[in-house]
Amino acid sequence: xxxxxxxxxxxxxxxxxSKMFIASLFIFPVVMIAFLVLPTLLATRAEDTQKxxxxxxxxxxxxxxxxxKIEERFSLKDDRPMYIIRKIExxxxxxETLRMIAxxxxxxxxxxxxxxxxxxxxxxxxxxxxxxxVGNIQDQGRFTSIIRDILTEFRLEERGVDPNIVNEVxxxxxxxxxxxxxxxxxxxxxxxxxxxxxxxxxxVMMMLIATSGQILIRSVVEEKTNRIIEVLAxxxxxxxxxxxxIIGLSALGxxxxxxxxxxxLAAVSYFGFEGILFENVWLLLPYFVLxxxxxxxxxxxxxSPLSSEQEAQQIAGWVVLILLLPMIFAVVAIENPGMxxxxxxxxxxxxxxxxxxxxxxIAMPSTFDIVVTMGILILSTIFMMWIAGKIFRVAILSYGxxxxxxxxxxxxxxx
Amino acid sequence: MIxxxxxxKTFSTINAVNGVSFKVEPGKVFGLLGxxxxxxxxxxxxxxxxxxxxxxxxxxDGNPFDRMIQNNIGYLPEERGLYRKNKLIxxxxxxxxxxxxxxxxxxxxxxxxxxxxxxxxxxxxKVEELSKGNQQKVQFIISVLHNPKYIILDEPFSGLDPVxxxxxxxxxxxxxxxxxxxxxxxxxxxxxxxxxxxVCIINRGRVVLYxxxxxxxxxxxxxxxxxxxxxxxxxxxxxxxxxxxxxYSNYAELEIDSxxxxxxxxxxxxxxxDIRKFEVMEPTLNAIFLNLVGASVEEIExxxxxxxxxxxxx
Numbered sequence: 001x002x003x004x005x006x007x008x009x010x011x012x013x014x015x016x017x018s019k020m021f022i023a024s025l026f027i028f029p030v031v032m033i034a035f036l037v038l039p040t041l042l043a044t045r046a047e048d049t050q051k052x053x054x055x056x057x058x059x060x061x062x063x064x065x066x067x068x069k070i071e072e073r074f075s076l077k078d079d080r081p082m083y084i085i086r087k088i089e090x091x092x093x094x095x096e097t098l099r100m101i102a103x104x105x106x107x108x109x110x111x112x113x114x115x116x117x118x119x120x121x122x123x124x125x126x127x128x129x130x131x132x133x134v135g136n137i138q139d140q141g142r143f144t145s146i147i148r149d150i151l152t153e154f155r156l157e158e159r160g161v162d163p164n165i166v167n168e169v170x171x172x173x174x175x176x177x178x179x180x181x182x183x184x185x186x187x188x189x190x191x192x193x194x195x196x197x198x199x200x201x202x203x204v205m206m207m208l209i210a211t212s213g214q215i216l217i218r219s220v221v222e223e224k225t226n227r228i229i230e231v232l233a234x235x236x237x238x239x240x241x242x243x244x245x246i247i248g249l250s251a252l253g254x255x256x257x258x259x260x261x262x263x264x265l266a267a268v269s270y271f272g273f274e275g276i277l278f279e280n281v282w283l284l285l286p287y288f289v290l291x292x293x294x295x296x297x298x299x300x301x302x303x304s305p306l307s308s309e310q311e312a313q314q315i316a317g318w319v320v321l322i323l324l325l326p327m328i329f330a331v332v333a334i335e336n337p338g339m340x341x342x343x344x345x346x347x348x349x350x351x352x353x354x355x356x357x358x359x360x361x362i363a364m365p366s367t368f369d370i371v372v373t374m375g376i377l378i379l380s381t382i383f384m385m386w387i388a389g390k391i392f393r394v395a396i397l398s399y400g401x402x403x404x405x406x407x408x409x410x411x412x413x414x415x
Numbered sequence: 416m417i418x419x420x421x422x423x424k425t426f427s428t429i430n431a432v433n434g435v436s437f438k439v440e441p442g443k444v445f446g447l448l449g450x451x452x453x454x455x456x457x458x459x460x461x462x463x464x465x466x467x468x469x470x471x472x473x474x475x476d477g478n479p480f481d482r483m484i485q486n487n488i489g490y491l492p493e494e495r496g497l498y499r500k501n502k503l504i505x506x507x508x509x510x511x512x513x514x515x516x517x518x519x520x521x522x523x524x525x526x527x528x529x530x531x532x533x534x535x536x537x538x539x540x541k542v543e544e545l546s547k548g549n550q551q552k553v554q555f556i557i558s559v560l561h562n563p564k565y566i567i568l569d570e571p572f573s574g575l576d577p578v579x580x581x582x583x584x585x586x587x588x589x590x591x592x593x594x595x596x597x598x599x600x601x602x603x604x605x606x607x608x609x610x611x612x613x614v615c616i617i618n619r620g621r622v623v624l625y626x627x628x629x630x631x632x633x634x635x636x637x638x639x640x641x642x643x644x645x646x647x648x649x650x651x652x653x654x655x656x657x658x659x660x661x662x663y664s665n666y667a668e669l670e671i672d673s674x675x676x677x678x679x680x681x682x683x684x685x686x687x688x689d690i691r692k693f694e695v696m697e698p699t700l701n702a703i704f705l706n707l708v709g710a711s712v713e714e715i716e717x718x719x720x721x722x723x724x725x726x727x728x729x
Contacts, residue, residue, distance in 0.1 A: 006512040014501055227496030231557065234463040234490040235513035397465065 003236040007244020012251045052084045054102045054114025058095045061117055062150050069146050198361050206323045208253040209295045214316040216249050217303030221312045229396045238393040246296045280360045290377045291353025297384035304395035305403050326354035333358045349380035422471035431457040433620035439596050446611030447600040450715040454620040455600045486515045489563035493570045495554045499543040514561035528556040567598045604700035623707045632697040639702055640669050640677050643692035650687045670702055
């Protein structure tokens with residue numbers, strides 16, 4: 001135990017102080033925030049300026065209404081209208097010519113783009129929008145809804161119905177979703193809340209397993225290539241060494257996660273987000289810890305026979321892929337947590353931690369499922385650790401070419 | 416005392432160690448000798464309990480290996496290994512910690528050793544910033560910092576410059592005086608000859624010679640002559656009465672038949688060469704090895720390398 005602690009302390013302290021670790025600590029949240037915040041920030045910035053939109057409506061079918069409505073409905077923060085509609089007119093020109101003029105205005109960047117109202121708009125319901133950039137879904141969505149409203153009003157008036165009455169009658173419905181649980185707990189919740197909280201949990205778990213797994217492999221490989229392992233093996237047992245590494249590196253991972261959790265909580269309380277589900281944390285935690293140990297053992301099994309950093313990185317990448325699988329299922333599982341495939345996969349120890357992490361926040365699985373998956377996971381973790389110990393013992397002293405499966409099998413039997 | 420009894424170890428098809436037995440006594444330098452690949456390192460690893468022997472026993476002052484003994488062994492491996500990115504002092508403290516020495520005590524001792532090896536300026540440097548020779552000195556410090564009773568040094572002199580070789584030799588001498596149990600493993604017979612009290616020479620996993628160095632030499636009798644000369648020495652190889660010869664550009668070591676008198680040799684040799692020095696001496700370890708095995712250490716190692724190359728290319 002004592003030597004395990006010495007190894008754990010070394011692995012933890014030497015890494016936690018390293019520049020790499022401190023840098024990665026800040027890079028990850030910065031990147032995350034950049035991904036979350038920058039697009040919205042940029043989008044709102046773009047909304048600060050007025051856009052000039054051309055309108056080609058040769059028959060003058062909806063021009064006045066459109067101009068009025070669009071300016072009324074969308075305005076910037078400073079109350080100026082968001083869009084200025086410039087009618088493209090030329091006394092004797094036909095439609096083609098008008099479009100040519102409009103095109104040249106777009107190319108000259110005098111206008112952002114232009115809306116074309118074809119003469120048969122009332123039959124086809126199909127206005128057109130031309131621009132060098134048709135990627136601004138928000139603008140296009142606004143134009144579509146305005147034109148749809150205008151067309152609807154025209155049709156209602158044709159039939160002698162007052163549009164105001166219709167507006168009063170046709171009101172949008174908002175479905176309020178409430179999540180209930182047998183404990184009598186009720187709270188407003190929605191897809192996004194569940195999705196986010198589950199996703200964050202999965203992400204954190206994957207990150208911890210992947211990063212510390214990679215560090216674990218690389219540290220073993222480094223000790224092998226530098227032959228440090230000889231001195232270590234003469235000073236402590238392979239079990240001390242393996243256990244020390246796993247403990248030290250999980251402490252490292254937990255430090256990282258802990259700091260992120262603090263940052264996250266700070267953000268939550270500052271921005272007043274709600275609904276990140278912490279209530280199941282006591283059930284999720286054992287899955288998390290067991291899953292971590294299970295994968296740590298796998299990384300040891302895979303990593304300790306290797307002799308070069310490149311090999312180590314490649315293989316670590318493959319293991320991370322297994323971890324990614326639940327992400328694919330996340331959306332489906334949230335929509336339908338009772339899906340047989342999700343249930344079946346959660347009994348396979350490789351996937352148990354992540355799939356249970358998916359299932360628990362969405363709809364509490366049956367006690368049977370929890371007990372059995374936990375049991376399987378505990379047994380397979382113990383088994384994996386046992387195998388890892390056997391392989392580690394021999395693998396750390398084998399250099400050079402990668403051992404075959406047959407050889408590794410011999411090691412397991414011999415130890 | 417370390418007692419090694421009848422060790423056997425087989426790796427897949429190779430009998431790496433084949434019935435090796437010896438005793439290492441305190442206050443003496445014990446040489447574990449033989450060509451590279453003879454089984455020295457495997458034997459050492461079994462003593463260190465890094466690998467388990469197939470059969471055979473190892474006792475430390477009568478006791479089998481345990482944690483107490485592990486903390487009481489110092490090991491300098493043949494292929495040196497240190498963490499590259501970590502500070503020198505941290506690395507030393509870590510290895511001392513693994514041997515059960517508290518950080519405070521370890522730091523105190525480390526500073527003394529660093530001073531002795533002229534490394535004080537590098538205390539807070541990263542290991543990779545040190546020269547190869549300096550790294551080697553650090554590795555030696557790690558092997559003795561916890562003041563172990565049993566010390567195993569595998570090729571401790573390789574890579575050290577002459578000044579540091581002398582320093583290390585002095586320190587080994589001190590450890591010997593302190594009554595440490597010292598195993599010194601090398602394939603350089605000349606080196607061993609100057610250092611060892613007792614020797615155990617192994618070849619292909621078997622002990623070919625074991626005993627007190629001076630007595631073993633006597634056993635082989637006075638049958639070696641050394642000649643320093645000017646001229647073409649190749650004649651010496653073909654001279655009558657010469658059993659084996661090692662001829663260099665201006666001196667030769669000749670092992671002569673036991674019924675041949677040394678003066679017959681000088682008489683014959685002086686016909687062809689200008690003799691500058693003629694010495695009748697005890698056989699060197701090299702000569703003894705040659706006699707026992709039928710090939711010199713260098714020849715065996717060269718042959719091994721060639722077969723390895725053949726295995727790789729063929």
